[in-house]
Amino acid sequence: MTKLVHLTHAELLHYLVRQLEHFFPDGLDPDAREVLRPHMDPALARLGHCIDAVRMWKPGEFDHLHSSQYTIFLYYLANTVWKATGNRRLCAKLFGLNKALNGIDLFYEIEMPPVFFIGHSVGIVFAKATYGNHLVIYQNSTVGKNHGVGPVLGDGVVMYPGTAIIGGCQVGDGTVLSQGVSLINTDTPGHCTVYAGQGGAVVCKPSRRDVLADIFRL
Known part of the structure; x- marks a missing residue:
């Protein structure tokens, strides 16, 4: 208890x-x-x-x-x-x-995972989407739908401040979104860090450190 x-x-x-x-x-x-x-x-x-x-x-x-x-x-x-x-x-x-x-x-109908961490709650918006376990999300971040389609987040997704995952995204396990990055109808391979590229594109690079180990007792 x-x-x-x-x-x-x-x-x-x-x-x-x-x-x-x-x-x-x-x-x-x-x-x-x-x-x-x-x-x-x-x-x-x-x-x-x-x-x-x-x-x-x-x-x-x-x-x-x-x-x-x-x-x-x-x-x-x-x-x-x-x-x-x-x-x-x-x-x-x-x-x-x-x-x-x-x-x-x-919203109360949304199915959040058994373990998740909210760094700072202000400005966070969750749509009805699929959320994997050990989700980490910080302020001013959004998970949203696009034309009624919501994203699927794998386990161990980290959303740093000001990030967004919108629409038909398949976000692989262990994906880390660096500050200010948005994924819109874009998949990630997992176990990567996503950075802003040129012309609105995003770049996925292998993560250099295990962010989850700093946050959770895994």
Whole structure:
């Protein structure tokens, strides 16, 4: 069981419900506390698995004041509630809360991997795409669709700040996008670093170091 650094489980639920009431004072979900209660532990278990895999985070501990951890928690909770209940209105509020607090667009229906790392959440947009495990993404980065087609990201994809993966891309395992690079309907061979080339083209070169080993306990 993941240990909460500052709050008890009951206090965390109370804290979350108060946030929802503050940001969405419509009175439409008076039973939010009872709806959320049975899904808190499953969401915390998913979060704990993710926290334990990240080198810079203390294993087995969740700090609700750590914005990246709280970002991931709100997603896991919304996704867990959605899959268990189909309560679209309450899940939309959890999604909106995450967007308001952390500047991230991560819809509750999207299937994120068991382990992923958000460096800084501000300006990140996730489309409905296929995401491999050990995803790393930093601020102002986008995964999006083009004409309704979303990309497929392999395991261990790293998106540095200001990057984008748009449309029918097959992004191979271990692909690292250097800052500011965009892939649009473009595949990568994997185990490479992608740089901006001339005329909007991209260049894939073998990676010189294992970025994932710096971030995750693999």
